[in-house]
Amino acid sequence: MTFSPQLEARFDKLLKSYPPGRQRSAMIPMLMYAQDELGSVTDELVDEVARRVGVTPLQVNEVLSYYSMLHRKPLGKYHVQVCTNISCLLCDGDKLWEHACKKLGIGHKEVTADGQISLEEVECMGACSWAPAIQVNYDFEHFVTPEKLDQILDGLRKKA
Amino acid sequence: MLYNEPSPLETRVLSFRFGLPNSATLDTYLATRGYEAFRKAAGMKPEEIIEQVKISNLRGRGGAGFPTGMKWSFVPRTSPKPKYIVVNADESEPGTCKDRVLMENDPHQLIEGCLIAGLAVDAHAGYIYIRGEYRYLIEVMDKAIAEAYEKGWLGKNIQGTGFDFDLYTHSGAGAYECGEESALLESLEGKRGIPRIRPPFPAVVGAFQCPTVLNNVETYCAVPAILRDGGAAFAALGVPKAGGTKMTCLTGHVNKPGVYELRLGFPVKQMIEEVGGGIRQGRKLKAFIPGGSSCPVLTAKEVEGATMDYDSMAQRKSMLGSGGVIIMDEETCMVKAALRIMRFYAHESCGWCIPCREGTTWLRKILTRFHAGGGTRSDIDLIGDLSRNMLGRTFCPLGDAAAMPTLSIVEKFRGEFEDHLNGKPCPFERAGEMVTA
Incomplete structure (x- = not known):
């Protein structure tokens, strides 16, 4: 399996970051970075990462199923994550979540028909003092109102 | 970048570089007493470094509040095994967003804290375990680490001191449980984040089955100030059994939510009314969580006269926790x-x-x-x-x-x-x- 030169460089660095015989440590970061490039954790990727870190594909599958950010199915090009945990909830994060569902016509972990935008109700993402917050892929948006969310989503539609 | 206006009531020890131009760069760091503490520590005996941390009364800032100097002293420094420094940057406790601003605005302070911890326990490698959602902070830290290597603040024979230290970032992948120290170590080793049975504690058997110092980001970030100005000066900022300041995240129903650095022992009432600008829409306080959603909830009556420190919260049968303050007004169900x-x-x-x-x-x-x-x-x-x-x-x-x-x-x-x-x-x-x- 071949990856972009940047990802290969990242893999090389990761595999050298841990003590000798501890290359398994690179598994989770490798899956994260590779998922960004491939869109999801494919069977082929599981086999490849297993081979490179020296474990069985079963061991990779066992680990990745634990982590909420590793996805076996592709998400939208823009993955919109709305936090409704306590600090965001107190600032109407739950209403923001409902607004996003209504606006996009999809629900939790669903993708729009054109495959462009996916939606996830997430747990605390570390933006509690600037609530309610969302993340679009890895980018934070703070103090999000329904109006601001509309603008963000319309902007994503145009970029898509 | 700062996401909220600072407050004049802050005591800025860990956050004093926030808002300076290019605060995340090595140049700004060096121009503002950066790495001075490392130079000083490099000339000290490991026991002397740990002694200063003990004198400072620094307690773990991740939530448990364990005395940091004592934790470091548990590491068998003369063990033939390699020793490791691990940074818990898996900030996920609901209500908590302070490690984010510490890494974003002053990454070299964290690097320097790791170096000093390395000197104290004879560790030569460290890992910063950063939650997967904080991808941009992995980039910030990687950039600062690269700059430190380039200018000889990481790597072999750092600044001619004869001390070698390598530092790496490690991405998590979405799991609150990995903020628990033993689950974090499992995850760092490429496994599911499931806790280990203790003892042995990480100080003796930690990362890769070796002795390990594992602290929160904010804990390491306090270390340069302690070594630079002395443990006693840091201790004097706080209360008798807990020194220094606490990065405090005001969240929920306040007019001016934000992350503020407040000295330990800061009165809760003043924190809500003056730092936080009072409860929104002039409403009354109903419930108060001192440090993340894991803490027992206090009523408005219970927090009367309370101060933000370990003992005051323990007396009220709650905890200071992570510094994630959650404020709920009278309209909250x-x-x-x-x-x-x-x-x-x-x-x-x-x-x-x-x-x-x-x-x-x-x-x-x-x-x-x-x-x-x-x-x-x-x-x-x-x-x-x-x-x-x-x-x-x-x-x-x-x-x-x-x-x-x-x-x-x-x-x-x-x-x-x-x-x-x-x-x-x-x-x-x-x-x-x-x-x-």
Whole structure:
């Protein structure tokens, strides 16, 4: 399996970051970075990462199923994550979540028909003092109102 | 970048570079007494470094509040095994967003803290475990680390001191449980984030089965100031048994939410009214969580006269925790708050211990039904019973973290549960706005 030169460089660095015989440590970061490039954790990727870190594909599958950010199915090009945990909830994060569902016509972990935008109700993402917050892929948006969310989503539609 | 205006009431020891031009660069760091503490520490004996940290009364800033100097002294420094420095940057405790600003605005301070910890325990490698959602911070830290290598502040023979140290970032992938130290170490080793049985503690058997210092980002960030100006100066900023400042995240119903650096022992009333600008829309305080959703909830009456430190919160049977202050005004439905907190723990329970795995799920189901108006009187006692049966019966603190806020809410706000009984709609919700879990 071949990856972009940047990802290969990242893999090389990761595999050298841990003590000798501890290359398994690179598994989770490798899956994260590779998922960004491939869109999801494919069977082929599981086999490849297993081979490179020296474990069985079963061991990779066992680990990745634990982590909420590793996805076996592709998400939208823009993955919109709305936090409704306590600090965001107190600032109407739950209403923001409902607004996003209504606006996009999809629900939790669903993708729009054109495959462009996916939606996830997430747990605390570390933006509690600037609530309610969302993340679009890895980018934070703070103090999000329904109006601001509309603008963000319309902007994503145009970029898509 | 700062996401909120600073407050004049802050005591800026860890955050004094915030807002300076290019605060994340090595040039700015060096121009503002950066790496001065490392140079000083490099000329000291390891025991002397640990002694200064002990004198400073620094206590772990991740939530548990364990004395840092003591933790470092548990590492068998003369062990033939390699020793490791691990940074817990898996900040996920609801209400907490302070490590984010520390890494974003002053990454070299964290690097310097790791170097000094390395000198203290004879470690030559460190790992910063950063939650997957903080991808941009992995980039910030990688950039600062690269700059430090380039200018000889990391790598071999650092600044001619003869000390070698390598530092790496490591991405998490979405799991609150990995903020628990032993689960973090499992995850760092490429496994599911499930807690380890202790003892042995990480100081003796930690990363890669070797002695390990594992602290929170903020804890390491306090170390340069301690070595630079002396442990006593840091201790003097706080209260008798806890030195220094605390990065405090004001969240919820305040007019000026934000991350503020306040000295330990700062009065709660002044924090809410002056730092936080008071409760929004002039309302009254109903409930107060001092440091993340795992802490027992306090009523407005209970926090009268309280100060933000370990002892004041312990006297009130709560905890200072992580510094994630959650403020709830009189319009807050406490049943809904308990439900949302429990949904989180049920989602994040790793499933290893049965009382936690089953307890959180069962409680989530009861609270969901209860908030929707389907509760019975016996449910109220059942919520308390289930919580009490989780307390102290799990390998890691997640079970306690789920039980403590729930138990405190059902005991202190029982009347609100009774108001939801017998099919009555939630008195705090307008019709058609009912949220289900």
